[in-house]
Amino acid sequence: MKICVIGLGYIGLPTAAMFANAGHTVIGVDKKQAVVDALNKGEILIEEEGLADFIKKPVASGHLCAKNSVEEADAFIVSVPTPITDEKKADMRFVESATKDIVSVLKEGNLVILESTSPIGTVDSLMKPILDTAGVNYYLGHSPERVIPGKILYELVHNSRVAGGYTKEAAHMIAELYKSFVEGEIYETDARTAEMAKLSENTFRDVNIAFANELAKICEQQGINVWELIEICNKHPRVNIHQPGPGVGGHCIAVDPWFIVEKEPGLAQIINLSRHTNDGMPQYVADRSKAILGDLKGKTIAILGTTYKPDVDDMRESPIIYLRKILEDAGAIVNINDPFVAEKNLDVSCKDVDLIILGVNHKQYKELDFAHLAGIVKQKNFFDTRNFCDGDKAKAAGFRYELLGK
Ligand SMILES: NC(=O)c1ccc[n+]([C@@H]2O[C@H](COP(=O)([O-])OP(=O)(O)OC[C@H]3O[C@@H](n4cnc5c(N)ncnc54)[C@H](O)[C@@H]3O)[C@@H](O)[C@H]2O)c1
Numbered sequence: 001m002k003i004c005v006i007g008l009g010y011i012g013l014p015t016a017a018m019f020a021n022a023g024h025t026v027i028g029v030d031k032k033q034a035v036v037d038a039l040n041k042g043e044i045l046i047e048e049e050g051l052a053d054f055i056k057k058p059v060a061s062g063h064l065c066a067k068n069s070v071e072e073a074d075a076f077i078v079s080v081p082t083p084i085t086d087e088k089k090a091d092m093r094f095v096e097s098a099t100k101d102i103v104s105v106l107k108e109g110n111l112v113i114l115e116s117t118s119p120i121g122t123v124d125s126l127m128k129p130i131l132d133t134a135g136v137n138y139y140l141g142h143s144p145e146r147v148i149p150g151k152i153l154y155e156l157v158h159n160s161r162v163a164g165g166y167t168k169e170a171a172h173m174i175a176e177l178y179k180s181f182v183e184g185e186i187y188e189t190d191a192r193t194a195e196m197a198k199l200s201e202n203t204f205r206d207v208n209i210a211f212a213n214e215l216a217k218i219c220e221q222q223g224i225n226v227w228e229l230i231e232i233c234n235k236h237p238r239v240n241i242h243q244p245g246p247g248v249g250g251h252c253i254a255v256d257p258w259f260i261v262e263k264e265p266g267l268a269q270i271i272n273l274s275r276h277t278n279d280g281m282p283q284y285v286a287d288r289s290k291a292i293l294g295d296l297k298g299k300t301i302a303i304l305g306t307t308y309k310p311d312v313d314d315m316r317e318s319p320i321i322y323l324r325k326i327l328e329d330a331g332a333i334v335n336i337n338d339p340f341v342a343e344k345n346l347d348v349s350c351k352d353v354d355l356i357i358l359g360v361n362h363k364q365y366k367e368l369d370f371a372h373l374a375g376i377v378k379q380k381n382f383f384d385t386r387n388f389c390d391g392d393k394a395k396a397a398g399f400r401y402e403l404l405g406k
Helices: 011-019 033-040 056-061 091-103 123-134 151-156 168-178 191-222 226-233 255-265 269-278 279-291 319-329 346-350 368-378 390-394
Strands: 002-006 023-029 064-067 075-078 111-114 139-142 161-165 188-189 301-305 334-338 355-357 381-382 400-403
Touching: 011 023, 011 056, 011 064, 011 075, 033 064, 033 161, 056 064, 075 091, 091 111, 091 123, 091 381, 111 123, 111 161, 111 368, 123 151, 123 191, 139 191, 151 279, 161 168, 161 191, 168 188, 168 191, 188 191, 191 226, 191 269, 191 279, 255 269, 269 279, 269 319, 279 319, 279 355, 279 381, 301 319, 301 346, 319 334, 334 346, 346 368, 346 390, 368 390, 390 400
Parallel strands: 002 023, 002 075, 023 064, 075 111, 111 139, 161 188, 301 334, 301 355, 355 381, 381 400
Antiparallel strands: 139 161
């Protein structure tokens, strides 16, 4: 088949490469000229394990190329961004624009698949009315992506997938197309269920983390260590409590639940509360920092880690960005250390500080030299928001060691 993949980012590019390596002819389309030029030279601009090599063969053989506008094909896959606005509403401009681009080239019998994580009703209320203006019969549906960055090539093949069709035939056609490379189960359903499935998966994790954060606060009041508590509870065969922390970031878990809240504000109560609980964690960490230092005004604080999760360079929606702002607004001077995206040298970041906060559990912070740090800080205060560092070593070096959730 000839497949047009619209949006060559973290999702679109590996997907395009999968179809091309499976023998289809794939045209990747992106509005960014640099992305198009790079791919046509056999290069990529994103970091993803194995991807740089994986695209080389299909580009060389002509099975994969990039263009900056959509052209006629048998199938279209839309993998453009679906962010939220400052008002926590879904920003569907990219999906709308990509769908409009398809109209001019849509032919009888074509298949259009939305991969982007989208609010319920995007397929039937946003895309279908636009595509109908082409005046041809076509098949439409949603097959959301579940992969995790860093393991995308493995998970694209091995994860199970949902094929949600506007009609049953569309669902079946989507499933058949993905069978080109998917070895996991492909579950056929309707498009609205597929949309809600993807949102529910990420919301499950957000609500679970909010529960862990609430437990952390309760445990602090009750003199219990929440990390030990969760470890014990998770030994129950049917319990899986996630980990507390300074907040939830990234462009999926911190975003997707809002799509449900926007659609059903009166009903999505636990979901809404969980989002607010997790978004409130940077303030909670700042409040505890204030309890350690007294007034924050004029105090210097080093935060170790600023990305949204460990061992990556991705800062999208990172709660540490908000924590930094809250501390600075309270008059503190904040030094950010991060082996991926900021100052790497701990001596530079921690010199003469009044408090060190462990914000992200990057592996580089696992074996901190507390004896050395004790010699360069102004006040020996350490606040671990991830239960990641060796508290005994910190205390042995003279630090006051504080732990979130204890
Ligand atoms: N990255 C992930 O881990 C992940 C996982 C699951 C689902 N998703 C979802 O997949 C979708 C895409 O995410 P991503 O991380 O690949 O985004 P991305 O920002 O990495 O890439 C999107 C690409 O689309 C291009 N683009 C935007 N509008 C366009 C248009 N009208 N025509 C052509 N190109 C256009 C951009 O230039 C960009 O290169 C989102 O809905 C996201 O929520 C992402």
